[in-house]
Amino acid sequence: MFSVRTYDYGLNPLDRELPLIMAQIETIEGVKNVSGISRVDGIDALFVGPADLQFDLKNRPDVAPGDYGQCLAAVIAPAKAAGKAAGILVRNLDDLPELRALGFTHIAVDSDLSILRKGYQHILSQFAR
Secondary structure, eight states, rough: OTTSSSGGGSSSTTTTOOOOOOEEEEHHHHTTHHHHHHHHTTEEEEOOOOHHHHHHHHTTTTTTTSSSSHHHHHHHHHHHTOOEEEEEEOOOOOOOHHHHHTTOEEESOOOOOHHHHHHHHHHHHHOOO
């Protein structure tokens, strides 16, 4: 249990209180309802799933409340107003300063599968020398 992302993959097993409940905002409906979601007792953070949200925005622009940047801002404001944290998944570390400046505090970097794939590719590259 202490080897999951919640515990920094075993690097800080005693550094977190459980449970931390995050509502994922991954659709246009999620963005449109973020104010209500942010007021739900027991939710600690609103967490944006960027790939899914961007996919939804791209495929249903006629009902979108704005572009991707506007949707991110639409998540941050109600989260702050409700005393909740805002989180997001980041694939490109160059995006971190901008996302932190927007107000995202709970940041997941990459995915476990991608990290494992990159590690495995590195191992394989050592045999190709």
